[in-house]
Amino acid sequence: KQEVTQIPAALSVPEGENLVLNCSFTDSAIYNLQWFRQDPGKGLTSLLLIQSSQREQTSGRLNASLDKSSGRSTLYIAASQPGDSATYLCAVETTDSWGKLQFGAGTQVVVTP
């Protein structure tokens, strides 16, 4: 069974610093890996999708990498802002479990002004 782990569980940085969020997974036979953002009590907003054949995806200040052989993905957020404060979730869909996302527990990020 796929297990997804996110480290650290919580992170506090001053505004302007770069953020590095880690996600590890046990089954390398992934189909997609998706990063989401969730504000308290709110829905999930998709940030980046990395398909199995891709090594990274970029959108604005966000960059996500994927290394299937080591079972890791990293989300980089450059020049953090207070508005980046949220919980970031990593989710994996494996090739033998289409239609099912396995989520990590998330990293709670606080960016202080």
Added chain:
Amino acid sequence: EAQVTQNPRYLITVTGKKLTVTCSQNMNHEYMSWYRQDPGLGLRQIYYSMNVEVTDKGDVPEGYKVSRKEKRNFPLILESPSPNQTSLYFCASSTGASGYTFGSGTRLTVV
């Protein structure tokens, strides 16, 4: 606007009173699914559907029912809700290759 719409957003009900949470998507996605989110347990899948009339259990299906009679709709039915079903519920849809789009959530309280 491409979106997944859930209703209601908030619901307080009593134990045993049947309820339905609706989910609709306007993106012609084949895949739809339901998740619940609980503190300390994270997001867990309840049921999913690969297409019309095709549904399967996720990790925590007990106490829930679903149906997929139309491609755009995937309602979640609680026939006899219990307090342990108090949770934040999310509906999601996908084509498979496009990644998942989530609804805004339904906060359910069963007293």
